[in-house]
Amino acid sequence: MTMRVRLSWAASTVVFGMAIATPGLAQQDTTKRVRDSLAADSAALVRELARASARPAGGAGPTNARLLPDVSAVGDLLADFSRNGSTLEGGHRFSVREVEVAIQAAVDPYFRGEVFLGFNDEEGAAVEQAFIVTSSLPLGLEARGGRFLMPFGKQNLTHRHDLHTIDYPWVLQRFLGAEGLKGTGVSVSKVLAPFGFYQELQLTAVDQFGEADEALETEEPVNKRLGNLGYAARFRNYVDLTKHANIEVSASVVTGKRAQPTAGLVVGNAIPVRQSLVGIDVTYRWRPLQQGLYRSFILQGELIRQFNEDIADPGYQGPVGNHTGGYLFGRYQLTRRGYLGARYDWLDDPDLGGERLRAGSGYLEFFPSEFSKLLLGFERVAPTGGPAYGRILFQATFALGPHKPHPF
Amino acid sequence: MRTIGRTGKTMIRALVAGAWLFAASSAAAQTRLKVVTSTTDLLYIAEQVGGNRIEGKHISEGYQDPHFVEAKPSFVLDLRRADVWAFVGLDLEIGWMSLLLNGARNPKIKPGAPGYVDVSKAIPVIDVPSGAVDRSQGDVHPLGNPHYWLDPDNGKRIARLFRDRFAELDPAGAGAYEKNLGAFEATLDRAAAEWAGARAALRGKPIVAWHTSWRYFAEYTGVDIVGFMEPKPGVPPSPSHLAGLIMTMKRRGAKVIIMEPYYDRKTADFVATKAGATVLVLPPSVGGAKGIDDYGGMIRHNILALAKAVE
Numbered sequence: 001m002t003m004r005v006r007l008s009w010a011a012s013t014v015v016f017g018m019a020i021a022t023p024g025l026a027q028q029d030t031t032k033r034v035r036d037s038l039a040a041d042s043a044a045l046v047r048e049l050a051r052a053s054a055r056p057a058g059g060a061g062p063t064n065a066r067l068l069p070d071v072s073a074v075g076d077l078l079a080d081f082s083r084n085g086s087t088l089e090g091g092h093r094f095s096v097r098e099v100e101v102a103i104q105a106a107v108d109p110y111f112r113g114e115v116f117l118g119f120n121d122e123e124g125a126a127v128e129q130a131f132i133v134t135s136s137l138p139l140g141l142e143a144r145g146g147r148f149l150m151p152f153g154k155q156n157l158t159h160r161h162d163l164h165t166i167d168y169p170w171v172l173q174r175f176l177g178a179e180g181l182k183g184t185g186v187s188v189s190k191v192l193a194p195f196g197f198y199q200e201l202q203l204t205a206v207d208q209f210g211e212a213d214e215a216l217e218t219e220e221p222v223n224k225r226l227g228n229l230g231y232a233a234r235f236r237n238y239v240d241l242t243k244h245a246n247i248e249v250s251a252s253v254v255t256g257k258r259a260q261p262t263a264g265l266v267v268g269n270a271i272p273v274r275q276s277l278v279g280i281d282v283t284y285r286w287r288p289l290q291q292g293l294y295r296s297f298i299l300q301g302e303l304i305r306q307f308n309e310d311i312a313d314p315g316y317q318g319p320v321g322n323h324t325g326g327y328l329f330g331r332y333q334l335t336r337r338g339y340l341g342a343r344y345d346w347l348d349d350p351d352l353g354g355e356r357l358r359a360g361s362g363y364l365e366f367f368p369s370e371f372s373k374l375l376l377g378f379e380r381v382a383p384t385g386g387p388a389y390g391r392i393l394f395q396a397t398f399a400l401g402p403h404k405p406h407p408f
Numbered sequence: 409m410r411t412i413g414r415t416g417k418t419m420i421r422a423l424v425a426g427a428w429l430f431a432a433s434s435a436a437a438q439t440r441l442k443v444v445t446s447t448t449d450l451l452y453i454a455e456q457v458g459g460n461r462i463e464g465k466h467i468s469e470g471y472q473d474p475h476f477v478e479a480k481p482s483f484v485l486d487l488r489r490a491d492v493w494a495f496v497g498l499d500l501e502i503g504w505m506s507l508l509l510n511g512a513r514n515p516k517i518k519p520g521a522p523g524y525v526d527v528s529k530a531i532p533v534i535d536v537p538s539g540a541v542d543r544s545q546g547d548v549h550p551l552g553n554p555h556y557w558l559d560p561d562n563g564k565r566i567a568r569l570f571r572d573r574f575a576e577l578d579p580a581g582a583g584a585y586e587k588n589l590g591a592f593e594a595t596l597d598r599a600a601a602e603w604a605g606a607r608a609a610l611r612g613k614p615i616v617a618w619h620t621s622w623r624y625f626a627e628y629t630g631v632d633i634v635g636f637m638e639p640k641p642g643v644p645p646s647p648s649h650l651a652g653l654i655m656t657m658k659r660r661g662a663k664v665i666i667m668e669p670y671y672d673r674k675t676a677d678f679v680a681t682k683a684g685a686t687v688l689v690l691p692p693s694v695g696g697a698k699g700i701d702d703y704g705g706m707i708r709h710n711i712l713a714l715a716k717a718v719e
Contacts, residue, residue: 112510133510135513140488140513141513191485191488191511193485193488198481198484198485238480240482285478289471290469291670292472292473293670336644336672369547369642369643371543403503405479405502405504405505405506408478408481408507
């Protein structure tokens with residue numbers, strides 16, 4: 001597809017050059033036909049508009065007489081051109097990482113419902129999110145119930161295919177999960193503005209903290225005691241610095257018990273162990289209003305510390321100690337459709353016994369339209385005590401269906 | 409027992425009068441309709457009709473592309489307290505409006521509520537596509553062209569809609585809204601008389617526009633848009649399209665390219681140079697250029713500037 005686009009551009013440029021710079025050649029019949037065809041483009045649009053009928057004042061009838069929900073689909077395609085083999089899940093060079101189908105509508109005057117189904121080659125079909133939301137509550141409260149992205153940190157609230165990088169930052173992958181942290185439960189939020197700027201407090205309780213490992217079995221269900229459920233809080237602070245720039249500084253915390261592998265148990269192979277995360281995220285955005293189609297800049301960082309309960313059991317094989325990680329991400333808009341991005345990651349990797357992992361990555365992002373994205377990424381990963389390696393990845397995403405607002 | 413002297417009585421009277429005035433002004437402030445609009449044009453017209461019975465804010469700026477507004481949380485705070493949310497409609501705000509309305513959690517401005525004002529309902533919309541519509545046609549608006557405020561006759565329709573809706577929400581002000589509407593229409597009629605000559609001079613004159621946003625303006629003035637910089641709505645121009653457009657401009661004698669201040673002027677300048685034309689940056693909304701602070705002034709500026717350019 002890229003090659004085809006490139007060829008199309010090259011051909012267009014040649015034709016343009018022939019038409020404009022070399023009038024002598026323009027006398028040739030072939031070129032003349034091409035020129036006439038190109039000239040017809042613009043006029044065709046004008047004619048098309050003129051043909052379009054006028055709608056009388058007062059509006060047409062309902063635009064959705066059958067009350068159908070909005071249905072949309074997003075495809076997330078990956079290719080890995082790394083020199084030493086693929087780094088994608090399953091070792092594929094080309095992969096359909098996920099197809100997400102979203103169904104969204106008002107349920108009744110009180111609730112809005114959203115369902116996101118995920119399909120991929122490795123895990124089959126899954127209910128990624130399914131929740132109802134209501135703001136018909138006193139005190140300006142909003143509540144949601146079901147499965148949703150846990151309000152912890154900044155990027156965790158963005159669908160993976162909507163990221164401006166190919167994967168979540170390493171600290172999120174290691175501390176929250178490769179596909180981010182989701183939960184099934186209830187969440188309540190309240191918007192505040194006692195100091196004149198936007199603040200929001202979100203409180204969440206979910207069935208369990210993180211995704212359950214099906215291979216682990218505890219003597220009693222981890223969620224048997226209410227205190228073992230997953231609990232999260234997030235406090236957002238957003239300030240407009242100028243009309244063109246703003247900053248968001250937020251703090252998040254999540255705690256709960258998770259099943260962790262333990263040897264030598266009479267019943268099962270895991271015990272519930274408390275794990276907590278505390279994070280702070282900062283996002284600075286700049287977009288000049290008049291040139292906003294062509295120029296923008298975002299600088300974002302998150303710092304997360306993981307606390308693990310001390311377990312004296314000698315057979316315990318789960319994470320121990322406390323670990324810290326973070327990332328810094330920047331993206332500058334080069335043209336109307338092109339962006340240049342970079343990210344630096346570091347963390348004390350619990351999967352490597354707390355050894356430091358560093359990674360640096362660069363991205364070239366191109367949006368043919370609002371509904372498609374091409375992303376070329378290079379990443380250098382350097383774990384302490386292990387060999388560094390490089391990744392060369394290409395991502396193409398596309399969206400079908402109604403225009404959905406882009407989360408801020 | 410001590411009695412209050414003349415000075416004391418005077419002070420008490422002054423305090424009572426002050427408290428009464430304060431209470432009265434507070435009550436007046438409390439009863440003012442809080443109106444938030446998506447664009448500056450809608451706000452300007454709402455303020456002309458609402459007078460001192462409303463207080464208003466707008467979301468997008470006049471020099472900003474209204475299709476691409478960031479749904480900043482600070483806008484949520486404005487909408488949280490609003491009695492009226494008035495927007496252009498026809499999917500102009502589709503990329504950001506629902507985020508703000510959901511975030512505001514304000515039942516007064518939810519769809520179906522009296523404070524939810526889709527202004528396009530008062531407009532005879534043009535460019536409604538017939539037949540199948542899909543995104544291969546670009547950033548097409550299936551419900552029709554949303555840039556209707558660039559026709560001053562639609563400005564009057566917008567004002568009448570505001571009169572009706574404000575009177576519904578604030579019946580005590582119905583008389584004032586009617587009176588304000590009359591004054592606004594009279595002002596616009598006087599301005600139209602001033603630009604009538606220039607408008608007549610534009611009839612049939614071939615021009616090129618960047619985006620389809622100038623279609624209503626063309627309907628009103630009679631100017632003939634023979635081509636667009638965009639090959640399809642919302643799609644940036646490609647070299648091949650520009651080559652064709654230059655041919656069209658030469659063949660049709662189009663000597664002016666009009667564009668909004670938020671598009672890339674360099675591309676328009678290049679085409680203008682090749683086609684022997686000039687580029688005219690026009691404010692598409694109130695506040696779209698320095699000194700363009702009122703609706704009639706914006707229309708007047710655009711008509712006069714274009715008439716001068718096509719001479």
